[in-house]
Amino acid sequence: MIYIFFIIWLTIGASAFLARSRRTIHMLCATYLTAHAMFAGLLIGGKYLSTSGSFFSFDEAGTLFYLLLVVVAIFIFIHSEAYLKRDDIGNYRRYFALLMLLTTAITGVYFANNIAVTWILLETTTLCGAGILYYRRSEAAIEATWKYLFVCSTGIAIAYLGILLLCAAASNSSLNYEDLQMLIINGNPLYLKAAFLLVLTGYSCKMEIFPLYTIGVDANFAAPAPASALLSTGLVNAGFLAIFRVYKLFAHTPLMAWVQNVMLIIGIVSLVVGALFLRRTNNYKRFLSYSTVENMGIVAIGLGIGGVGVWAAVFHVICHSFIKSSLFLHIAIVRQVYDGYRINRIGDYININKVGAIGLIVGMVAILAFPPSPLFISELMIMSEALASGAWWIIAIMVVLLCIVIFTVCHRFIKLCYQPNQDELHLSNIDRKLSYSAITLLLAALVLGLWQPEILTNIIDKIVTF
Amino acid sequence: MLLSLIILYVITLIYISIVERFRNYASIIAVQGWILLGIALLRLHSLDWLELSFIITETLIFKAVIVPAILMRVIKNTHINRVATTGSSQFNSLMLSIAALTVSALLTYCVADQTINMVFFGVALYALLTGLILIVLRSRIFTHMVGFLVIENGVFLFSMAIGVEMPILINAAILLDILISVLMLGMFMTRVDKHIHTDDSDSLTHVKD
Numbered sequence: 001m002i003y004i005f006f007i008i009w010l011t012i013g014a015s016a017f018l019a020r021s022r023r024t025i026h027m028l029c030a031t032y033l034t035a036h037a038m039f040a041g042l043l044i045g046g047k048y049l050s051t052s053g054s055f056f057s058f059d060e061a062g063t064l065f066y067l068l069l070v071v072v073a074i075f076i077f078i079h080s081e082a083y084l085k086r087d088d089i090g091n092y093r094r095y096f097a098l099l100m101l102l103t104t105a106i107t108g109v110y111f112a113n114n115i116a117v118t119w120i121l122l123e124t125t126t127l128c129g130a131g132i133l134y135y136r137r138s139e140a141a142i143e144a145t146w147k148y149l150f151v152c153s154t155g156i157a158i159a160y161l162g163i164l165l166l167c168a169a170a171s172n173s174s175l176n177y178e179d180l181q182m183l184i185i186n187g188n189p190l191y192l193k194a195a196f197l198l199v200l201t202g203y204s205c206k207m208e209i210f211p212l213y214t215i216g217v218d219a220n221f222a223a224p225a226p227a228s229a230l231l232s233t234g235l236v237n238a239g240f241l242a243i244f245r246v247y248k249l250f251a252h253t254p255l256m257a258w259v260q261n262v263m264l265i266i267g268i269v270s271l272v273v274g275a276l277f278l279r280r281t282n283n284y285k286r287f288l289s290y291s292t293v294e295n296m297g298i299v300a301i302g303l304g305i306g307g308v309g310v311w312a313a314v315f316h317v318i319c320h321s322f323i324k325s326s327l328f329l330h331i332a333i334v335r336q337v338y339d340g341y342r343i344n345r346i347g348d349y350i351n352i353n354k355v356g357a358i359g360l361i362v363g364m365v366a367i368l369a370f371p372p373s374p375l376f377i378s379e380l381m382i383m384s385e386a387l388a389s390g391a392w393w394i395i396a397i398m399v400v401l402l403c404i405v406i407f408t409v410c411h412r413f414i415k416l417c418y419q420p421n422q423d424e425l426h427l428s429n430i431d432r433k434l435s436y437s438a439i440t441l442l443l444a445a446l447v448l449g450l451w452q453p454e455i456l457t458n459i460i461d462k463i464v465t466f
Numbered sequence: 467m468l469l470s471l472i473i474l475y476v477i478t479l480i481y482i483s484i485v486e487r488f489r490n491y492a493s494i495i496a497v498q499g500w501i502l503l504g505i506a507l508l509r510l511h512s513l514d515w516l517e518l519s520f521i522i523t524e525t526l527i528f529k530a531v532i533v534p535a536i537l538m539r540v541i542k543n544t545h546i547n548r549v550a551t552t553g554s555s556q557f558n559s560l561m562l563s564i565a566a567l568t569v570s571a572l573l574t575y576c577v578a579d580q581t582i583n584m585v586f587f588g589v590a591l592y593a594l595l596t597g598l599i600l601i602v603l604r605s606r607i608f609t610h611m612v613g614f615l616v617i618e619n620g621v622f623l624f625s626m627a628i629g630v631e632m633p634i635l636i637n638a639a640i641l642l643d644i645l646i647s648v649l650m651l652g653m654f655m656t657r658v659d660k661h662i663h664t665d666d667s668d669s670l671t672h673v674k675d
Contacts, residue, residue: 127649140672146607146653147673153646154601154614157621161594164621168582168628190577218673281675 002056002111006104008035013100019093022085029077032100036070036107043067057113060462061314065241066110068318069234072325073103075441079329080226082434083336095135099227102128102235109238115163116175118242119156122206125235126152132231133222144222151215152205159202165195166249181249192255199246200266206239208232209300210269213293217277220289225332228285232292232328233321240299240317247303251466256306264304268397270297275401278408284331284341287412288324291367294405295320295375301398302382305389310464312381315452318460319374319445326441327363330356333438334416336429343412347419352427356435357417362442364413366449368406374449468508472589475501475623476567479589479596482616483563484556488547491612492537498619499530509626520637528647529622533615536651540608559603566595586627593620607670611650618647 012032019025043063080099084092105128108121126149133145163175169187170180184192201211208216216236220228250259274294281287295316302313331341333356338346350357369375379402386394448456475498482494503525510518541547574588593616600613 123646126646130649130653143670144673146670149646149650149653150610150614153650154617156646157614157617158594161590161621161624164624164628165582171581188577188579188581191581194577221673277675283675286675 005035005039006108009100009104009107013097013104016093016097016100020089022089022092025093025096026081029081029096029100032103033070033074033077036073036103040067040070055114055117056108056111058111059113060459061241061244062110064318064456064459064463065237066107068237068321069103069106069110071444072233072321072441073230075325075329075437076226076230078437079229079332079434080224082431083224083226083332091135095132095224095227098128098131099230102132102230106230106234106238110241113177114175115166115177115180115246118245119160119163122159122203122238122242123153123156125206125238126156129219129223129231129235132224132227133219135224135227136222141222144218148215148219148222151212155202155205155212155215157202159199162195162198162200162202165191165198166246169195177245177249181252184249185253187253189255192250192253193258196246196250196255196259196262200243200262203239203242203246204266206235207243207296208236208239208289208292209296210266210273210293213270213273213296217286217289217293220292220328221283221286225285225328225335228289229325229328229332232289233325236292236296237317237321240296244303244314248466260304260306262304263300264394267297267300267302267304268394270294270300271398271401273297275404275408278405278412282343284334284343284412284416285328286341287343288327288331291327291405291409292320292324294401295324295367298379298382298398301394302378302385305382305385305391305394307385307389309382309385311460312378312385314460314463315381316375316378318456319378319448322441322445322448323363323366323373323375326359326438326445327367329438329441330359330363330435333431333434334360336431337426338421338423339426340423342423343415345422347416348421350417352421352425353430353432353435355432355439356430359435359439359442360413361417362439362446364409366442366445368409369402372446372449374445374452377449377452468505469585471501471504471508472585475505476589476592479592479616480560480563480567482612483559483596483599486548486556488541488608489538491609492534492541495537495612495615495619496530496534498616499525499528499534502529502619502622505623506626517637525622529619533647533651537608537612540651544608546606546608559599562599562603563596566599567592570595583627586624590620590624590627593617593623596620614650615647 009032012028012035016025016028019028043058043066080095084095102125105121105124109118109125112118112121130145130149133148134141166180166184167175169191170183204210205212205215216231219231223231247259247263250256270293274290274297277290278287278294281290299313299316302309302316333353334349335341337352340346366373366375369379383395383398478494478498478501482491485491485494503522506521506525510521570588570592573591574584578584597613597617597620600616601610604610
């Protein structure tokens with residue numbers, strides 16, 4: 001059944017390459033999103049088998065992240081239309097076609113129940129993502145696209161080596177996650193350790209954590225801002241889920257403690273990098289990307305601590321998707337006004353677009369995990385679990401780094417709203433309806449901060465049950 | 467015979483770390499393609515004929531012919547035929563390559579057991595290290611691309627060690643080859659060189675903080 005939907009999505013995406021008018025592209029996008037909404041409806045209604053074909057299954061993790069992707073994608077498509085409306089039709093259709101193909105590939109990653117299929121689809125996201133990065137065709141865009149292709153491909157090749165080792169350790173022909181979980185229990189520990197390290201290194205370029213986090217930052221910098229919202233949420237979540245599924249494989253092996261230590265180290269280094277580079281950059285899009293690195297570092301720490309930390313990590317990823325996509329969409333509107341992202345030059349946004357500025361300030365509160373932000377809950381849970389396990393040093397490191405993050409983020413966002421502007425303004429480009437729509441995503445996050453529906457907590461409970 | 471081909475493959479890896487002319491890089495990648503073809507024929511003969519013919523065709527056409535041809539065309543178009551003079555010397559490169567070979571052999575010895583063919587594992591590891599050394603130590607984008615191709619060939623070799631039981635893994639590796647290499651080589655040839663007018667990775671510094 002899922003194959004029928006894949007064919008529909010791919011056909012619509014490919015058709016967009018041939019579209020001759022914006023109206024046709026809009027209709028294709030609407031049809032594409034309707035098809036996704038229908039599929040999401042089937043999943044929610046439970047009128048769907050838990051497995052489709054031999055390579056895809058609809059478990060709680062895949063379904064939850066897919067629903068999140070559909071919601072975020074609707075906003076991204078709407079904002080993209082407004083963001084690129086002055087661009088020529090050739091670029092315009094290529095962008096939307098690639099956006100649809102990227103969304104389809106991400107969907108495949110969420111539902112893949114086979115480690116090789118996950119890997120293939122992640123590689124496909126590299127190809128679609130590279131096309132989107134190349135949108136502006138400037139020297140910076142070419143450079144970013146080249147680096148993205150090169151680093152992601154090398155990373156994915158390294159991950160493939162890890163998958164080969166994992167399969168060798170399992171000594172079996174099945175590459176299904178469930179089968180692998182059973183089979184690696186008695187696998188050679190050295191192979192398994194090497195396999196985990198290689199897969200983690202390779203997929204880190206998608207999840208935007210140490211060591212290959214830089215490429216995600218460059219990608220967000222080069223891509224049009226609404227597409228960056230997809231790269232920083234949907235694609236990052238795909239990387240998280242790919243790593244999380246491998247992490248779960250080790251749950252019943254004697255190596256789990258070692259795996260958690262690795263995640264802890266990766267998480268702390270990512271948090272350090274994110275916190276320090278937030279201060280260094282002079283570009284709002286790179287700034288938000290380093291914020292993603294920092295947040296994914298916290299997620300990795302949650303996985304490293306284990307226990308309630310894993311629950312908090314999954315919850316953190318979900319809420320981060322709402323907040324970060326909203327912030328990127330707000331920054332897309334900022335770019336329309338100033339025609340740039342330079343932190344030291346643009347300002348006075350509160351008097352130019354009050355709704356947008358309020359959205360940014362609320363987003364700042366949410367991303368910094370101040371109550372009622374849902375991230376406050378997840379970070380508190382991670383810290384309390386760290387305290388319970390006696391790892392007070394993790395709390396100390398996190399508190400110091402989060403203080404740096406709080407200072408930097410407040411400083412940058414307040415500068416954007418209140419410092420005197422030094423750049424030329426394009427006031428006719430302001431569309432307050434877009435600011436309102438971006439705020440909707442933030443409100444969804446804040447609702448989750450105040451009230452976590454039972455259905456959501458039950459689903460996360462199932463996701464973290466190994 | 468299989469062992470002879472693998473030894474020949476190791477020799478190409480040592481050689482690739484000391485050459486300085488781009489034309490030699492392209493030739494070595496072509497030779498590696500032919501060696502991989504021989505190894506695939508010897509190693510995977512027990513596979514279903516359809517799968518085997520797909521793998522053989524891909525290795526022959528893609529690895530042994532198309533990729534080297536594209537590399538040669540890049541050399542012809544860019545008119546640059548040597549690695550940057552600021553790179554490490556041939557002697558240092560040779561020492562580094564031998565060190566990588568020693569590390570690979572030691573690691574292989576440490577992890578030796580029955581589940582993986584250790585010769586394949588060791589050589590694949592050496593290929594991975596050689597590719598990484600080329601990427602890190604050389605400054606030209608062309609050499610980086612060759613480094614990536616060396617890593618990819620190493621991964622393909624390793625997939626053949628396990629792929630007798632799991633052909634899907636080899637097919638996945640082939641997919642990696644076709645999709646990425648063509649895109650990267652194509653992009654390098656048609657976009658990077660044309661727009662940035664350089665082959666030196668030091669010039670790729672527009673995207674930074």
